Amino acid sequence: MEKVLPVPSLSERSGDRPRAKRRFSRRLVIGVLVLLALLLVSTRVPTLYAVLRPLPPHATTALSRCRSLSLAPGPPADFHKRKVSDRFVHGTKPYLLKNGRIWTGLENGTEVVHADILLNKGIIESIGHIGHLQLKNYKDDVVTVDLKGAWVTPGIVDLHSHLGVSSSPHLLGASDGNSRHGPILPWLRALDALNTHDAAYELSVAGGVTTALVLPGSANAIGGQGFTIKLRKTAERTPTSMLLEPPYQINSSFPDHSGPLRWRQMKHACGENPSQVYGNTRMDTIWAFRDAYNTARKIRESQDAYCADAFAGNWDALKDKSYPEDLQWEALVDVLRGRVKVQVHCYETVDIDDLVRISNEFEFPIAAFHHAHEAYLVPDTLKKAYDHPPAIAMFATHSRYKREAYRGSEFAPRILAEHGIPVVMKSDHPVTDSRYLLYQAQLAYVYGLPENLAIASIISTPAEVMGMDHRIGYVRKGWDADLVVWDSHPLALGATPKQVFIDGIPQLDSPHFVQKPASFQRTPRVPNFDKEAADTVKYEGLPPLVPAKSSSGPVIFTDVKRVFMRTGRAVREVYTAQDAEMGAVIVENGTVTCSGAYTSCVTPNLLADAEVVNVKGGSISPGFTSFGSNLGLGEIGAEPSTMDGYVFDPLVQKVPAILGGDGAIIRAVDGLTFGTRNALLAYRGGVTKGITAPAHRGFYAGLGTSFFTGAMNRLEPGAILQEVTAVHITVRPYSAAVPSISTQIATLRRMLLHPVDGDAGEWFRGVGKGRVTLVVETDSADIIATLITLKKEVEKAYDSTVKMTIAGALEAHLLAKEIAEAGVGIIQVPSQPFPAAWEMRRILPGLPLTEQSSIAVLLAHNVTVGVGSVQPYDVRNLPFEVAWVALDAGGEISKEDAIALGSTNVEVLLGGDIEADGLHDMVVTEGGDILDMQSKVVAVISPTRQLVDML
Numbered sequence: 001m002e003k004v005l006p007v008p009s010l011s012e013r014s015g016d017r018p019r020a021k022r023r024f025s026r027r028l029v030i031g032v033l034v035l036l037a038l039l040l041v042s043t044r045v046p047t048l049y050a051v052l053r054p055l056p057p058h059a060t061t062a063l064s065r066c067r068s069l070s071l072a073p074g075p076p077a078d079f080h081k082r083k084v085s086d087r088f089v090h091g092t093k094p095y096l097l098k099n100g101r102i103w104t105g106l107e108n109g110t111e112v113v114h115a116d117i118l119l120n121k122g123i124i125e126s127i128g129h130i131g132h133l134q135l136k137n138y139k140d141d142v143v144t145v146d147l148k149g150a151w152v153t154p155g156i157v158d159l160h161s162h163l164g165v166s167s168s169p170h171l172l173g174a175s176d177g178n179s180r181h182g183p184i185l186p187w188l189r190a191l192d193a194l195n196t197h198d199a200a201y202e203l204s205v206a207g208g209v210t211t212a213l214v215l216p217g218s219a220n221a222i223g224g225q226g227f228t229i230k231l232r233k234t235a236e237r238t239p240t241s242m243l244l245e246p247p248y249q250i251n252s253s254f255p256d257h258s259g260p261l262r263w264r265q266m267k268h269a270c271g272e273n274p275s276q277v278y279g280n281t282r283m284d285t286i287w288a289f290r291d292a293y294n295t296a297r298k299i300r301e302s303q304d305a306y307c308a309d310a311f312a313g314n315w316d317a318l319k320d321k322s323y324p325e326d327l328q329w330e331a332l333v334d335v336l337r338g339r340v341k342v343q344v345h346c347y348e349t350v351d352i353d354d355l356v357r358i359s360n361e362f363e364f365p366i367a368a369f370h371h372a373h374e375a376y377l378v379p380d381t382l383k384k385a386y387d388h389p390p391a392i393a394m395f396a397t398h399s400r401y402k403r404e405a406y407r408g409s410e411f412a413p414r415i416l417a418e419h420g421i422p423v424v425m426k427s428d429h430p431v432t433d434s435r436y437l438l439y440q441a442q443l444a445y446v447y448g449l450p451e452n453l454a455i456a457s458i459i460s461t462p463a464e465v466m467g468m469d470h471r472i473g474y475v476r477k478g479w480d481a482d483l484v485v486w487d488s489h490p491l492a493l494g495a496t497p498k499q500v501f502i503d504g505i506p507q508l509d510s511p512h513f514v515q516k517p518a519s520f521q522r523t524p525r526v527p528n529f530d531k532e533a534a535d536t537v538k539y540e541g542l543p544p545l546v547p548a549k550s551s552s553g554p555v556i557f558t559d560v561k562r563v564f565m566r567t568g569r570a571v572r573e574v575y576t577a578q579d580a581e582m583g584a585v586i587v588e589n590g591t592v593t594c595s596g597a598y599t600s601c602v603t604p605n606l607l608a609d610a611e612v613v614n615v616k617g618g619s620i621s622p623g624f625t626s627f628g629s630n631l632g633l634g635e636i637g638a639e640p641s642t643m644d645g646y647v648f649d650p651l652v653q654k655v656p657a658i659l660g661g662d663g664a665i666i667r668a669v670d671g672l673t674f675g676t677r678n679a680l681l682a683y684r685g686g687v688t689k690g691i692t693a694p695a696h697r698g699f700y701a702g703l704g705t706s707f708f709t710g711a712m713n714r715l716e717p718g719a720i721l722q723e724v725t726a727v728h729i730t731v732r733p734y735s736a737a738v739p740s741i742s743t744q745i746a747t748l749r750r751m752l753l754h755p756v757d758g759d760a761g762e763w764f765r766g767v768g769k770g771r772v773t774l775v776v777e778t779d780s781a782d783i784i785a786t787l788i789t790l791k792k793e794v795e796k797a798y799d800s801t802v803k804m805t806i807a808g809a810l811e812a813h814l815l816a817k818e819i820a821e822a823g824v825g826i827i828q829v830p831s832q833p834f835p836a837a838w839e840m841r842r843i844l845p846g847l848p849l850t851e852q853s854s855i856a857v858l859l860a861h862n863v864t865v866g867v868g869s870v871q872p873y874d875v876r877n878l879p880f881e882v883a884w885v886a887l888d889a890g891g892e893i894s895k896e897d898a899i900a901l902g903s904t905n906v907e908v909l910l911g912g913d914i915e916a917d918g919l920h921d922m923v924v925t926e927g928g929d930i931l932d933m934q935s936k937v938v939a940v941i942s943p944t945r946q947l948v949d950m951l
């Protein structure tokens with residue numbers, strides 16, 4: 001410690017007065033001279049001037065505001081010394097989770113520790129072996145849970161969500177995601193629209209999502225500010241109480257904060273979306289960006305000039321000036337000061353290139369490009385972005401829905417990772433259901449993203465990209481107590497939370513779970529796609545998808561573990577290799593001639609001229625059948641010129657007389673497009689058959705058709721499997737496209753009981769007589785009940801049994817008994833339900849929220865059930881989806897029945913010619929069976945075409 005020395009007073013020191021007097025006068029002269037000199041130079045040396053003149057009244061504020069310009073966002077230095085979280089809810093008990101297998105997020109996502117975790121006061125208090133001694137201060141308060149080795153990860157972090165702003169179910173009154181008031185709106189804030197009643201909060205938490213960055217939509221070049229929320233309910237019930245470290249601007253126009261700043265988030269978008277909304281071109285959008293940033297730059301420069309004067313004490317120059325600021329532009333000025341995480345929706349090379357140039361012109365970093373379907377083609381451009389390469393936030397297999405997504409690839413995550421670019425998987429909820437964000441990481445892993453990065457892609461990496469990694473995204477002492485306890489390895493298909501903690505609070509009241517096979521606790525094996533990934537880059541996203549070769553000669557598949565075959569309507573496992581037995585399947589001219597033990601199938605003669613393919617423990621199974629999307633009716637959904645288009649709807653418009661007026665009925669077969677990328681990818685995924693109805697917007701669809709997904713044109717033998725399958729209509733709530741539900745039902749009743757003249761009448765009479773299947777697309781239990789009543793009415797009139805299938809059917813579980821009794825079939829689309837609209841709000845969510853899934857409930861009532869896909873690019877994943885449905889049923893659904901859910905059942909329910917022999921292709925998988933994520937489809941056995949396609 002320094003001592004404070006007493007300063008002698010003037011009178012004490014002035015013992016020698018005359019000498020002192022002389023010195024004093026000399027000092028006076030010098031002092032006066034100095035003062036004069038000071039006065040002379042004071043106009044030029046403001047600091048000195050300032051010393052002598054009082055500061056103007058606004059100086060203190062101005063100086064503190066100017067000083068705050070040099071502050072950077074981030075947590076305070078002592079943040080991790082906190083003992084209690086700012087989000088701690090009083091009364092929350094400490095939790096001791098014993099014996100977890102913990103993925104911590106550390107060591108580049110490779111660290112897994114077997115340990116206990118103590119959660120207290122909303123934070124992770126300790127990790128390791130936690131004994132009684134450590135707990136003695138908590139008395140009996142601690143809730144102890146033995147995890148018995150279960151996998152634990154930090155909570156899932158969704159970097160791109162519209163949860164709460166584009167609400168579910170979608171209702172006009174809660175559709176606040178996009179403003180249409182201009183391309184540049186940096187002053188809008190997603191927080192101001194956050195609906196606290198979105199049905200997805202609870203569902204997404206049940207999928208392990210604990211934190212989401214809620215962004216405005218992509219209709220604008222600059223759509224506004226995003227906000228990070230935690231998804232749990234709060235006692236306050238307000239949007240504000242859900243926020244995680246909100247920036248200080250939320251309740252102050254120009255906060256003059258002296259402490260560390262908090263990160264802000266800003267949404268940008270380029271390409272098709274902002275263009276289409278404002279009738280712009282890409283050139284207009286990019287100019288809008290530059291113009292906006294130029295405005296912000298000018299404000300920043302005048303602030304800097306003002307502050308230069310203020311720091312220099314040049315108050316005269318600032319006499320009539322206030323600090324330059326503008327409430328509309330302050331957020332964009334903050335971008336230029338590097339205090340905002342800029343989240344950019346951008347797809348294509350041209351858009352990415354544009355934004356990278358803008359980031360360099362105005363000198364601001366981009367946190368991430370979102371969607372960015374072509375980012376994997378331009379890694380070097382990403383590396384040229386200002387300050388650091390942006391992360392890429394992607395979908396796994398969600399592509400080709402519009403032109404700028406056409407070159408999207410399932411290999412993009414691995415390719416970007418190989419270039420060292422941070423990879424994030426995101427939901428864009430409700431575009432994809434954030435409850436299943438983990439599934440996107442699983443798919444990225446299947447297609448080659450390394451395990452550590454795949455798990456990090458939905459946890460630590462997004463936490464870092466949004467500037468929150470000091471408290472979420474890791475299991476570390478002092479981090480937020482957001483954890484998920486899983487029922488399997490997180491990358492195993494169907495992994496489901498057994499419990500989710502947010503701020504130390506368990507979120508699942510009475511979670512349901514099933515026992516998973518032991519193999520699901522290990523890192524799943526995945527196929528090798530090195531060649532496919534290399535080809536994807538070589539062909540700039542459009543690698544050839546046609547089979548490498550086709551063979552009509554004999555082919556011997558060896559090391560076959562299981563063979564599943566169709567037997568009429570069912571699927572049966574006809575061969576299972578015993579322990580060390582080598583299984584074999586012989587195919588000649590596209591027909592399986594023997595399946596069983598190698599020794600019993602393979603003869604020396606055969607070996608002489610057969611091709612031998614080792615499938616390494618693979619299997620043979622029936623090809624899957626797609627329904628529910630417009631697969632086969634065109635290439636890019638949002639590009640009319642690539643699509644068949646929509647039929648006339650006699651309920652809302654006049655059908656031209658030349659077409660037959662109200663008696664016309666359209667056949668989907670006439671609008672088929674072959675060789676589309678979605679169809680060929682479905683084929684390579686084991687989905688060999690597509691059944692599709694004519695594309696329609698309203699009530700009236702037409703006649704469905706069944707086709708071979710691997711065909712390149714309609715005239716190829718076997719391209720059309722069945723010209724007409726069933727009659728399709730849709731009953732949906734009242735909208736611009738359709739009159740009331742009751743009007744639609746009345747129309748259907750009349751069409752069935754009093755068929756019109758013409759083709760349509762004939763087909764509807766066929767339905768009435770029970771010769772033709774009627775497929776009605778609807779989800780509402782009320783509409784399904786009405787259709788059951790109508791079915792009985794029609795059966796009475798015709799003295800028949802009407803074949804009726806409901807497609808969609810997300811509320812069907814509410815009427816399982818009645819549906820079974822009425823002999824109605826169900827195709828659930830999609831396999832994992834989501835309450836996107838009011839008419840499907842009563843979904844049965846399944847594990848961990850309910851014991852059973854809707855599909856399991858229907859099957860338990862002996863209803864024939866099939867599974868469909870909403871989007872044509874999802875069809876390739878159909879085998880994974882039925883496998884997942886079976887896993888959720890915890891062994892109640894066998895592999896055979898699961899395969900039937902995606903093949904024979906779908907065909908039966910859609911009027912498919914199920915009994916016809918020789919129509920049904922078989923799929924050969926390597927490394928596992930068709931339901932395993934580790935397997936890869938390597939060949940298709942085609943009896944119609946009498947050959948084997950080698951993929």
Ligand SMILES: *[C@@H]1O[C@H](CO)[C@@H](O)[C@H](O)[C@H]1NC(C)=O
Pocket residue numbers: 108450452453
């Ligand atoms: C992180 O992991 C990836 C994939 O396993 C690896 O390629 C990369 O080099 C690792 N990075 C560091 C810094 O270790």
Ligand SMILES: *[C@@H]1O[C@H](CO)[C@@H](O)[C@H](O)[C@H]1NC(C)=O
Pocket residue numbers: 245246247248249250251
């Ligand atoms: C304003 O918001 C901040 C969080 O950004 C919060 O800490 C503060 O208490 C709020 N002030 C008022 C007056 O509500």
Ligand SMILES: *[C@@H]1O[C@H](CO)[C@@H](O)[C@H](O)[C@H]1NC(C)=O
Pocket residue numbers: 588589
């Ligand atoms: C395969 O087809 C060819 C040509 O049609 C025929 O010559 C051959 O006998 C067939 N092989 C078998 C095993 O049926």
Ligand SMILES: *[C@@H]1O[C@H](CO)[C@@H](O)[C@H](O)[C@H]1NC(C)=O
Pocket residue numbers: 860861862
């Ligand atoms: C379903 O079918 C099985 C076997 O045919 C039968 O045992 C069971 O009772 C049926 N369940 C219901 C709910 O009808």
